[in-house]
Amino acid sequence: MLVFSSRRLLKILSLDFASAMALYPFIIVSHPYLKNHETLIRHEKIHLRQQLELGIIGFYIWYALEFLIRWFRYRNRRLAYENISFEREAYARESDATYLSRRPFWAFLAHL
Numbered sequence: 001m002l003v004f005s006s007r008r009l010l011k012i013l014s015l016d017f018a019s020a021m022a023l024y025p026f027i028i029v030s031h032p033y034l035k036n037h038e039t040l041i042r043h044e045k046i047h048l049r050q051q052l053e054l055g056i057i058g059f060y061i062w063y064a065l066e067f068l069i070r071w072f073r074y075r076n077r078r079l080a081y082e083n084i085s086f087e088r089e090a091y092a093r094e095s096d097a098t099y100l101s102r103r104p105f106w107a108f109l110a111h112l
C-alpha cells in the first residue's frame, strides 16, 4: 500500500466527490496532511481489502452497480454513496484500529 496526494487525480477519478480514494494498491488523498489522518486511511484500507477480495475489477463493477441501484432508490447521490455496502462497512469500522486483523472474508455482505 502506498499513500500519496494528488488533488487533480482525485478530482478526475471521483468526479470531484471524494477527499480520498483507494485504487489498489494505492490510497490517493486530496491534500498531503490527510496522509496522516488515521480514520481516513483506515477507511481506505478497508476498501483495499474489499478490492482484493473481489479481484479488484470486480470491486469497481459491484461498486458502480450498487451505486446506480441505490441512486435509483434514494434519488440522491450522497445517500446512494453512503449506503453502498462497501461504504457502510468502511464507515462503520473506520474508527476500529484492530478491525482489519479480525475482519471476516467478504464482511461487506453483512452491510448489504
Ligand SMILES: [Zn+2]
Binding pocket: 043, 047, 086, 087, 090
Ligand atoms: Zn469509502
